[in-house]
Amino acid sequence: xxxxxxxxxILAELTHRCPLxxxxxxxxxxxxxxxxxxxxxxxxRIFSQAADLGILQVHxxxxxxxxxxxLPVLVQALADxxxxxxxxxxxxxxxxxxxxxxxxxxxxxxQLSFQGARPETTDLIGNSRGAHVKKLSxxxxxxxxxxxxxxxxPIHRKNIGEVQQFIDLALSLGAExxxxxNVQYYGWALMNRQAxxxxxxxxxxxxxxxxxxxxxxxxxxxxxxxAPDYYxxxxxxxxxxxxxxxxxxxPDGTTxxxxxxxxxxxxxxxxxxxxxxxxxxxxxxxFEAYRGxxxxxxxxxxxxxxxxDFGGCRCQAMKLAGDAAATDPACSLSAFHGRxxxxxxxxxxxxxxxxxxxRIGVVEPA
Ligand code: SF4
Ligand code: SF4
Numbered sequence: 001x002x003x004x005x006x007x008x009x010i011l012a013e014l015t016h017r018c019p020l021x022x023x024x025x026x027x028x029x030x031x032x033x034x035x036x037x038x039x040x041x042x043x044x045r046i047f048s049q050a051a052d053l054g055i056l057q058v059h060x061x062x063x064x065x066x067x068x069x070x071l072p073v074l075v076q077a078l079a080d081x082x083x084x085x086x087x088x089x090x091x092x093x094x095x096x097x098x099x100x101x102x103x104x105x106x107x108x109x110x111q112l113s114f115q116g117a118r119p120e121t122t123d124l125i126g127n128s129r130g131a132h133v134k135k136l137s138x139x140x141x142x143x144x145x146x147x148x149x150x151x152x153x154p155i156h157r158k159n160i161g162e163v164q165q166f167i168d169l170a171l172s173l174g175a176e177x178x179x180x181x182n183v184q185y186y187g188w189a190l191m192n193r194q195a196x197x198x199x200x201x202x203x204x205x206x207x208x209x210x211x212x213x214x215x216x217x218x219x220x221x222x223x224x225x226x227a228p229d230y231y232x233x234x235x236x237x238x239x240x241x242x243x244x245x246x247x248x249x250x251p252d253g254t255t256x257x258x259x260x261x262x263x264x265x266x267x268x269x270x271x272x273x274x275x276x277x278x279x280x281x282x283x284x285x286x287f288e289a290y291r292g293x294x295x296x297x298x299x300x301x302x303x304x305x306x307x308x309d310f311g312g313c314r315c316q317a318m319k320l321a322g323d324a325a326a327t328d329p330a331c332s333l334s335a336f337h338g339r340x341x342x343x344x345x346x347x348x349x350x351x352x353x354x355x356x357x358x359r360i361g362v363v364e365p366a
Contacts, residue, residue, distance in 0.1 A: 004244055004292075006054030007281055011248040014043070014071070015063040019092045020126035021357035022115060023192040024156055024183045026259050027063065031360045036252045040070040042273050044077050046249065049277040051081035061088040063251070066098060072105040079106025086111060088152070091138030092131055099138075099145040110142050111179070113152040117165030125158060127357045139173040150177040155206065156189075156196035157348065163206045167213050171221055180210055181226035186260035186315065194353035197344055200231050229330040230344040234305060235312025238328075242314060243287035255280050257287060260315035264324045290314050295325050299333045316340075 016031040038046075050058065058078055065071060066089050078085050086109045087102065099110070112135065115125035119132035142149050151173065153159075153166040163180060170178035182203065185193050210225045217223065229235050239246050243257045250256065253273035261267060267286040270279075281287060289295065293306055300311040311317075312328025320329040320343075321336045329336035347353075 007243075007246055008055070008240075009057040009059060009246040010050055010055055011059045011061055011246065012043075012047075013061050013063065013248065013250050014065045014068045014074070015251050016360070017067050018062060018064040018090065018358075019067075020064075020090050020115070020128055020131065021359050022125055022127075022154075023188055023355040023357055024125070024154055024196055025188040025358040026184060027187050027358065028262065029187065029191065031063075031358070032251045033360060037068075038251065038253050038273055040073060042253065043070070043074055046253070046272045046277060047074065047078050047083070048081070049272075051078070051083055053278050053281060055083060057084040057086065059086045059088055064090050064092070066094045071098070072101045075102055075107050076105040079108075084108050089113070089138070090126070090131075091135045091142075092126075092128065093134070094138055094141070099141045099147060103145045103147055107147060109148045109150065111150040111152050112139055112142065113154065114166070114169065115154070116159045117153070117162040117169045121159050121162060136173070139175075143174050149173065149175045150179055151175045152179045152181065154181055154183050155198070156183045157198040157202075158196065160198045160202045160206060163209055164213075167217075167221070167223065170223075171217075175221065177222040177224065179224045179226065180206070181224075182228035184259075185230075186263070188356070188358045192353075192355050194347045194350035195355045197230075197347035197350075198228075199348040200345070203228055203231055229312070229316075229328075230340050232330060233332045235309050235316075235328040235330040237309045238313040238315075241310035242290040243281070244291065244310065247281070247287070255284070255287075257290075258313075258315065260313075261286070263315050264318050266324075290324065297325055297327065300327050303333070 015037055016027055017034060075085050085107050087107055088111045091112045114122055114135055116122040122132035123129050151170040183189050183196060189196060210223055214223045239258045247255055247257050249272050253271040254269050255272050256269050267289060269286050270284045296311055300306050312330055314324045316328050316330060317326040318324040320339050327334040329340045
């Protein structure tokens, strides 16, 4: 099937460098060193092609995107073309005056992550003493620059008891929005899932707590809740459907329909540094592979929900069903659904699992 129309958004991972070492990080185990990062001119060319293609928004992420000295230049180039820009930052080691500079360049929005609502938790999960205090200062700088702020709270077993405190924190920082997002298990999170997987009852408790807070704080703080698919009845539409709304670009220019797509061994991904984005989006074999509905097997093929969830996550199907075209095992209609439930239940009570902190060199490229 050819592209359904222009993509809405791009997640641009500008770098894999990061001052924190979160064990839930979605980056791949084989982190790219700085010498593999695209240079400024190449990113500018890619962003110009993205604007030509009709992209509406670019999420500037990493690693830690503020480590790129050229960030204001990149933001300016996107803003000049009318593209909405969202910065996703950990808020550590941000250069003095950078948020004002980014605002002046046209940045639209900032998402600031907190690894915990309590300083001890943030410092433990990020493996960086004093990280929480630095994040509080970053939040104040973002607000002082007049930029809209979302607090990202990635939830797992080590911090699932802090959701009420996350809500209080977001309110105290003057955030417009709080994203309570259960961790997705790929990259470093997949490696650490025995240490991070929460128990089902705790997830249900948090879902109820968030629902109550959403109602109570309507008009004051918007709270988004990203449910964990391993305890759900039906899967989510991963990235809004494979190569349907959005895609990502890694620090070396590799284009992928989602974070974990490289785990599907028969796919190879074009580089945006070498191939025009319109060609990648419109007809690259990896983007075409699971676009639309023709590739689907039963029960997805004849299911009424296929236009809602597009069969869920291809990477999870690959991992647990051994076939990327199978129904996502997170779906209760999948023959492999019992496997995902059993794995989650087993991982959530693992007693002696230690966390492997994310850093370059822990896993060397093959
Ligand atoms: S999840 Fe943690 S380690 Fe990964 S990029 Fe974000 S702040 Fe850095
Ligand atoms: S069978 Fe497929 S389309 Fe239907 S709900 Fe499950 S994953 Fe979605």
